[in-house]
Amino acid sequence: MHSGHVTIKDMARILGVAPSTVSRALQGHPDISAETRRVVRELAEKMKYQPNIVAQGLKFRRSNTIGVIIPEIVHYFFSQVISGIEDVAYNAGYTVIFCQSNEKYDREAGNVKALMAHRVEGILVSVSKETSDFQHLRDVRENGIPLVFFDRVAPGIPADQVVTNDREAACMATLHLAGQGRKKIAHFAAPQNLLIGRERRQGYLEALARAGLPFDPTLYTEADSFEKAQREVHRLIAEGHLPDAIFGTNDLTAIGAMKALISAGISVPGRVAVAGFSDSRFAEVTEPTLTSVDQHGFEMGTLATQLLLKRIHAEEKEYPFETRIVKADLVIRNSSMAP
Amino acid sequence: MHSGHVTIKDMARILGVAPSTVSRALQGHPDISAETRRVVRELAEKMKYQPNIVAQGLKFRRSNTIGVIIPEIVHYFFSQVISGIEDVAYNAGYTVIFCQSNEKYDREAGNVKALMAHRVEGILVSVSKETSDFQHLRDVRENGIPLVFFDRVAPGIPADQVVTNDREAACMATLHLAGQGRKKIAHFAAPQNLLIGRERRQGYLEALARAGLPFDPTLYTEADSFEKAQREVHRLIAEGHLPDAIFGTNDLTAIGAMKALISAGISVPGRVAVAGFSDSRFAEVTEPTLTSVDQHGFEMGTLATQLLLKRIHAEEKEYPFETRIVKADLVIRNSSMAP
DNA sequence: ATATCTTCAGCAATCGATTGCGGTGACGAT
DNA sequence: ATCGTCACCGCAATCGATTGCTGAAGATAT
Numbered sequence: 001m002h003s004g005h006v007t008i009k010d011m012a013r014i015l016g017v018a019p020s021t022v023s024r025a026l027q028g029h030p031d032i033s034a035e036t037r038r039v040v041r042e043l044a045e046k047m048k049y050q051p052n053i054v055a056q057g058l059k060f061r062r063s064n065t066i067g068v069i070i071p072e073i074v075h076y077f078f079s080q081v082i083s084g085i086e087d088v089a090y091n092a093g094y095t096v097i098f099c100q101s102n103e104k105y106d107r108e109a110g111n112v113k114a115l116m117a118h119r120v121e122g123i124l125v126s127v128s129k130e131t132s133d134f135q136h137l138r139d140v141r142e143n144g145i146p147l148v149f150f151d152r153v154a155p156g157i158p159a160d161q162v163v164t165n166d167r168e169a170a171c172m173a174t175l176h177l178a179g180q181g182r183k184k185i186a187h188f189a190a191p192q193n194l195l196i197g198r199e200r201r202q203g204y205l206e207a208l209a210r211a212g213l214p215f216d217p218t219l220y221t222e223a224d225s226f227e228k229a230q231r232e233v234h235r236l237i238a239e240g241h242l243p244d245a246i247f248g249t250n251d252l253t254a255i256g257a258m259k260a261l262i263s264a265g266i267s268v269p270g271r272v273a274v275a276g277f278s279d280s281r282f283a284e285v286t287e288p289t290l291t292s293v294d295q296h297g298f299e300m301g302t303l304a305t306q307l308l309l310k311r312i313h314a315e316e317k318e319y320p321f322e323t324r325i326v327k328a329d330l331v332i333r334n335s336s337m338a339p
Numbered sequence: 340m341h342s343g344h345v346t347i348k349d350m351a352r353i354l355g356v357a358p359s360t361v362s363r364a365l366q367g368h369p370d371i372s373a374e375t376r377r378v379v380r381e382l383a384e385k386m387k388y389q390p391n392i393v394a395q396g397l398k399f400r401r402s403n404t405i406g407v408i409i410p411e412i413v414h415y416f417f418s419q420v421i422s423g424i425e426d427v428a429y430n431a432g433y434t435v436i437f438c439q440s441n442e443k444y445d446r447e448a449g450n451v452k453a454l455m456a457h458r459v460e461g462i463l464v465s466v467s468k469e470t471s472d473f474q475h476l477r478d479v480r481e482n483g484i485p486l487v488f489f490d491r492v493a494p495g496i497p498a499d500q501v502v503t504n505d506r507e508a509a510c511m512a513t514l515h516l517a518g519q520g521r522k523k524i525a526h527f528a529a530p531q532n533l534l535i536g537r538e539r540r541q542g543y544l545e546a547l548a549r550a551g552l553p554f555d556p557t558l559y560t561e562a563d564s565f566e567k568a569q570r571e572v573h574r575l576i577a578e579g580h581l582p583d584a585i586f587g588t589n590d591l592t593a594i595g596a597m598k599a600l601i602s603a604g605i606s607v608p609g610r611v612a613v614a615g616f617s618d619s620r621f622a623e624v625t626e627p628t629l630t631s632v633d634q635h636g637f638e639m640g641t642l643a644t645q646l647l648l649k650r651i652h653a654e655e656k657e658y659p660f661e662t663r664i665v666k667a668d669l670v671i672r673n674s675s676m677a678p
Numbered sequence: 679a680t681a682t683c684t685t686c687a688g689c690a691a692t693c694g695a696t697t698g699c700g701g702t703g704a705c706g707a708t
Numbered sequence: 709a710t711c712g713t714c715a716c717c718g719c720a721a722t723c724g725a726t727t728g729c730t731g732a733a734g735a736t737a738t
Contacts, residue, residue, distance in 0.1 A: 346724055347724065391724050395724080
């Protein structure tokens with residue numbers, strides 16, 4: 001019959017008892033005789049009965065489900081985060097509904113609606129690059145659904161957050177480049193509507209200041225992909241503004257720059273040192289290996305999920321929102337060696 | 340009140356009408372007057388009403404949800420597949436519940452149970468390395484739930500499958516190396532209990548035969564990781580069995596070998612050509628860039644999901660199980676150029 | 679003015695699981 | 709013989725949304 005799933009009613013009909021009796025027998029309610037309990041449990045075993053969580057969820061108004069919205073899973077960092085999320089959720093008996101925004105605002109808003117319709121108990125989100133209107137996320141909060149941002153947060157929305165100390169780490173990476181004797185350090189930045197973009201830029205500027213280097217606008221540009229970085233390098237070369245170091249806002253950007261430099265006959269790290277961000281596995285396989293910042297994605301995922309579950313279990317009790325920082329580490333490799 | 344979600348009853352109470360009227364008004368049932376419809380819709384708009392999909396699912400006995408079980412998401416290939424799955428599912432109005440087996444049998448079995456309890460309409464699975472008992476997957480089929488395997492299939496279970504033509508692709512890669520004038524082609528293989536390990540090895544052997552090259556046992560070894568590959572290269576060098584080409588069972592293996600060769604002063608592809616498998620993004624960033632086999636993970640994901648949805652929508656109507664092969668392409672880059 | 683029809687809403691059941699309350703039998707006590 | 713006391717189980721409501729059927733008005737026809 002129907003989808004092949006055994007229900008409590010099916011078993012009740014077979015045994016000639018009421019569904020309520022079956023339910024109570026299964027959960028060991030004292031009102032049910034040992035004999036009845038035994039019979040019911042045997043049948044449940046035999047028919048491989050599995051309670052319908054959806055129905056239970058309706059009854060108890062909880063879904064035991066959390067939602068995750070991620071820009072693009074095919075990034076090592078994000079897949080690490082997801083892995084951490086799944087791990088904690090699984091061990092807490094929660095299931096994870098997974099959505100990908102593909103860096104699109106519309107998709108992200110659609111994902112939020114879908115998750116709400118599914119009555120997830122909480123949402124973990126890293127906002128897309130395109131998102132600048134945050135009403136959809138505000139709606140989540142207004143519906144009383146816990147929200148935790150990780151890595152990319154939305155400004156002005158009351159929620160827990162798990163972020164990297166982007167500014168500090170960016171500063172550290174840039175200072176490292178300066179420490180190698182580099183004077184003309186370029187920054188290939190992420191879009192400035194993203195907080196992480198602004199933070200990393202700030203860290204870069206701070207490092208310049210601390211190293212006593214001037215900020216040269218010709219060495220600052222928004223480029224956050226492999227291809228864009230290559231274009232920018234070509235432009236810099238053409239315009240005669242070759243820097244002696246490049247700090248990329250992420251690894252693919254840094255690698256794109258590095259490849260463009262090398263194929264233009266410019267040695268790395270000989271003439272130009274390069275550093276990236278969010279230590280991907282790429283960093284170890286490039287030639288030269290890439291100096292980068294390890295963001296500890298898995299830990300960000302576990303921590304974010306813990307914060308979410310904590311807030312879910314706090315029920316109505318409100319408490320101040322937390323911002324947790326997962327400290328990133330600078331991993332120094334060959335691309336940033338002294339000339 | 341409760342979780343903040345507006346229900347049809349809430350609106351009915353406010354408007355002083357019956358829940359059924361609200362329901363019909365929202366779906367434009369002709370029995371409802373234009374005036375009532377307008378009033379209801381306005382309130383729904385104002386209160387941001389969203390139908391409870393869980394309740395609808397219970398009513399209609401469909402969850403609009405599919406489940407995915409994947410060994411480890413932090414592999415570029417699998418994250419590509421997931422991306423493809425999510426894409427098709429989203430466009431078809433399905434949500435994806437995501438589980439990670441972490442290559443563990445227990446975890447995989449637990450995931451299956453959880454997905455069944457959630458009444459997913461179908462399951463996509465790539466079995467873990469550890470899995471040798473497939474009863475949990477057989478249970479899925481016996482419950483009448485569609486199942487589709489991708490990449491790693493379970494033998495003897497009636498289900499649709501989407502796989503790579505591993506043997507053919509491995510043969511192609513090896514023949515390519517032979518075509519570059521290489522005579523002593525080594526193979527760094529995956530464990531032979533994995534089907535893909537055996538298939539790729541077979542492809543390698545077949546290519547040797549077709550190229551008229553003898554099989555040299557000293558050039559065959561089981562090594563399927565970055566580190567193992569490096570050790571093997573050092574051993575080959577030490578033993579004086581340096582090949583003039585290496586075909587790795589996956590990209591990290593190939594890259595490990597390449598790095599070890601280069602750091603030993605052996606030029607790639609000058610003296611030794613290298614090719615990998617399952618084109619990761621690594622392949623483009625190494626130096627030299629790595630020749631590899633593109634498995635088209637995204638397409639495997641979309642195809643597998645399409646097969647699953649097709650079977651879900653076929654309702655009770657049975658039709659023969661399909662095995663679809665996503666043909667892998669050899670992507671020739673610099674690591675395998677002629678000497 | 680009565681009969682018939684049309685229009686529009688509500689009642690109640692349904693999906694699967696759970697639970698407060700009420701009811702039925704057996705048994706002993708008075 | 710009647711009442712009280714358990715042990716045990718069923719009825720019905722609930723969660724949110726949907727739908728067949730029923731029913732109450734008003735409109736139209738005769």
